[in-house]
Amino acid sequence: MSFAATPALAEPVADACRYVPHVADVPSAPRAIRGQLRATLSMRHAGERDVDIAWEVVGPVDAPLLIVAGGISAHRHAIASHDFPENGWWQNQSGSGLDARRFRLLSIDWLGADGSLDVAIDSADQADAIAAVLDALGVAKAAAFIGSSYGAMVGLQFAARHPQRVRRLVAISGAHRAHPYASAWRALQRQAVALGQLQCDEGQGLALARQLAMLSYRTPNEFAERFDAAPQLVHGRARVAAQDYLEHCAATWVARTSPTAFLRLSESIDLHRVDPREVRVPTTVVAIVEDRLVPLDDLFALAEGLPRGEIRVLRSKYGHDAFLTEPREIADILGKSLEDVCGDVA
Amino acid sequence: MSFAATPALAEPVADACRYVPHVADVPSAPRAIRGQLRATLSMRHAGERDVDIAWEVVGPVDAPLLIVAGGISAHRHAIASHDFPENGWWQNQSGSGLDARRFRLLSIDWLGADGSLDVAIDSADQADAIAAVLDALGVAKAAAFIGSSYGAMVGLQFAARHPQRVRRLVAISGAHRAHPYASAWRALQRQAVALGQLQCDEGQGLALARQLAMLSYRTPNEFAERFDAAPQLVHGRARVAAQDYLEHCAATWVARTSPTAFLRLSESIDLHRVDPREVRVPTTVVAIVEDRLVPLDDLFALAEGLPRGEIRVLRSKYGHDAFLTEPREIADILGKSLEDVCGDVA
Structure with missing residues (x-):
């Protein structure tokens, strides 16, 4: 396994159609690095494969690490930085819910996101890819995994498969299985x-x-x-x-x-299945009442099945997209969830 | 304007994918006739047009007439009869909600249903087509218009445009405008x-x-x-x-x-708009809480806007399709709605 920092690539501007841009109030822009990792994964449906995993890390090298994952259209560029100043896909959490002064934020491009991997991909494979990046970065244990939509599914898999690698999970609008x-x-x-x-x-x-x-x-x-x-x-x-x-x-x-x-x-997304009982990491499930894709009932079933789960319920006319469009409510939940993982990991 | 009874055509069997077949308990099967009418309509968007309107009437010649209209896939064959024994699209209301011993049931093939009319068609045009069939049949006033889904939209137009031609409207899962x-x-x-x-x-x-x-x-x-x-x-x-x-x-x-x-x-469906205040015929609006296509709020807004409206609310896991899949509840509502239109129209 090897990895190397790659030069800055042109990143697409955050999609104004789904995201409400909200320029971060960051007094001094954080520094970021990007890399590409070649790893051999035992993929659930596709067998052993050599894959390339593109990652980005923003924030101080010595800060506790947050794994940040979004929907299937999200990518490794979650927030803008000194080095990669374009808006990221979760720009409106920069400096509030995702504070790159207090935390180091790790995101990847999903396996398969470049179209070169034309095989069945499981959320478990994504979780293993993230674990491989942690290995490469020399991070034994992340402070938290913050996952929204597909990212929440991957977070649940990560917590089930690599419970020793993360202290806490926040799973927003993603369940243990697709409805x-x-x-x-x-x-x-x-x-x-x-x-x-x-x-x-x-x-x-x-x-x-x-x-x-x-x-x-x-x-x-x-x-x-x-x-x-x-x-x-x-x-x-x-x-x-x-x-x-x-x-x-x-x-x-x-x-x-x-x-x-x-x-x-x-x-x-449809292949994803996790037994909630196998997710032993403390987990905050976040549900949106109006979500037409991930029904409230499924997220209650998840939270009730988790050994160490709690649920936070929000209302939003944006439904499933609330994680992108309700920055204050989401920042509030992230803030509370990260209170107890900050001090003792740094 | 002319019309003529046509020989029996092969009708498709009711679609088992949407409809729950329920063979009618009719002691003596009712008689039915079909016809095709050529009429000149002033269409709302397409101007003056000669159109062919295919109709079917089931039940005793001297019984009060019900206009029966369903979704855009429905047609003139609502229920089975001695003459046309195939199941109709609303077969499970035969003998219960739609009693072809007490009533004469009139349905049409929607204008445009045969694909030969490639112009913008409005629900108002369908209402006028039905009025033309009433003229041809020599029916001054129908006892009721029972419309579901698109049929409810057409019923609202019919009541607004031809209030003297119908005593009562039952509008199931269709509003004054599309959401x-x-x-x-x-x-x-x-x-x-x-x-x-x-x-x-x-x-x-x-x-x-x-x-x-x-x-x-x-x-x-x-x-x-x-x-x-x-x-x-x-x-x-x-x-x-x-x-x-x-x-x-x-x-x-x-x-x-x-x-x-x-x-x-x-x-x-999308072009349809009626001002509820213009619908002066006594109207029962039927709403399904779980309907994902016609939200409950819109049907309350309709009922509240009607000069002589009432609303009945049902719950059904079948959502918009409840009119096809909840025969007892629908029959109960039709029975109550038709109580007072039966005697004094026959």
């Missing part, structure tokens, strides 16, 4: 991509898949507020009020997404 | 059809659209009960538990559906 209705919804997104691929027009299939995903991330209440206008007839066809928004956002996403990566990471 | 989130969901279904058409594979696009629609008709709770199994890897790709069911149902539907018809009727 069957949400799985069906994602299967149809994958069908849309396949339909586009049939005609060598991957872009249109991907764009449709992304728009379907966006509906699952948001809520009717938000749409009722934003897209109340009557449909227009354009060239004799009805165009409804949300279409401009959905298509614009999908186009931004399509430009930076490989169909193979989307298919394999989407599928990975 | 913006539901409209976005349908717009993506239409995109799926367009994507299929681009590659000259209309079947796959339609099948994807239908599966997306089915998700909107049902609920996570039902899927959790029925499709709890873990996904399988088939040829290295995850296949989730609901996919067999969704694909089977879509194939059945695709075989009898024209892409143009689907596109124009789906769009028609």
Whole structure:
């Protein structure tokens, strides 16, 4: 196993369609490094594989380490730094919920995110990839794993498989298994991509898949507020009020997404299963009442099944996307969850 | 304007994927006739058009007439009869909620249902088509309009535009306007059809659209009960538990559906708007708490806006499809709603 810091790559600007940018109030911007690690993983469905794992670490070398993981579209660049000043995918937590002065933040690009790994990928494989990066960085034990959406699923796997490597887990809007209705919804997104691929027009299939995903991330209440206008007839066809928004956002996403990566990471959510009883790390489950993708009942079932679990319930018209769009509430939960892991790990 | 009874046509068997067949307990099967009417309509978006309207009437000639209308996939064959013995799309209401011994039931094939009318169609046009059939049948005033889903939207238009032609309206799971989130969901279904058409594979696009629609008709709770199994890897790709069911149902539907018809009727739902204050006919609104397509709040807003409205609220794990899958509860509501329209109209 080897790793090496790589030069700064151009990172996409955070997607304004899903994220509410919120420039961090960081008096002195933290320093960051990036690296790429080649590791051999025993993948759950794909057997032994040599994989490349791209990582980024932000914050002081001697600070307690937080593993930070988001949805399948997230990546190693969680927040802006002196070295990589572009906004990250969780920029609005920078300096509040994710304080890179007190903590070192580690994120990876998901296995499969570059489209080069066209095999079934499991959340367990992602957890093992993160453990391999901890090895490479010489970190015996992380202070906490903060995971949202798919990142919460990976966090649960990490805690179950590597309980000695992390003190605490915060699992936001991700459960021990995918809900069957949400799985069906994602299967149809994958069908849309396949339909586009049939005609060598991957872009249109991907764009449709992304728009379907966006509906699952948001809520009717938000749409009722934003897209109340009557449909227009354009060239004799009805165009409804949300279409401009959905298509614009999908186009931004399509430009930076490989169909193979989307298919394999989407599928990975559905393959995910963890027995809550196996997650022995103290865990805060965060649930959003309005989440249409990860129902409240499933997160209560998770919290109740955890040996050392607690649950925090929020309301948000943004549903599943609340972790990206409700920065204060999320920062408050992260602050409380990290109170007791800070001092004794540093 | 002319109309003529046509010979019996082969009707598709009711779709087992959405409907729970329930053979009617009718001691002597009612008689039925079918006809086709050519009428000139002033269509809201498409101007003056000559259209053909296919209708069916079941029950005694001298009984009070009920107009019966369902979703965009429904048609003129609501229940089985001596003359047309195949199950209809609302077969499980035959003999209970829809008693063809006490009432005459009139249904039409929606304008555009045969795919030959490739223009924007409004719910107001459907209402006018039904009024034209009443004219042709010599019926001055119907006892009631019983509409579900799109049929409820058309019923609201009918009551607003032709208040002198109906004594009472029962509007099940359909509001005065489409919800913006539901409209976005349908717009993506239409995109799926367009994507299929681009590659000259209309079947796959339609099948994807239908599966997306089915998700909107049902609920996570039902899927959790029925499709709890873990996904399988088939040829290295995850296949989730609901996919067999969704694909089977879509194939059945695709075989009898024209892409143009689907596109124009789906769009028609989004174009629909009625001011509740204009609906002066006594109206019973029926809402399902779990409906993901027509939110409870919208149906309360409708009922509260109606000059003579009341609301009945049901719970059902079948969500929007409850009108098809909860025969007892629906029959009970229809029975109560029809009590006072029976005697004085016959």
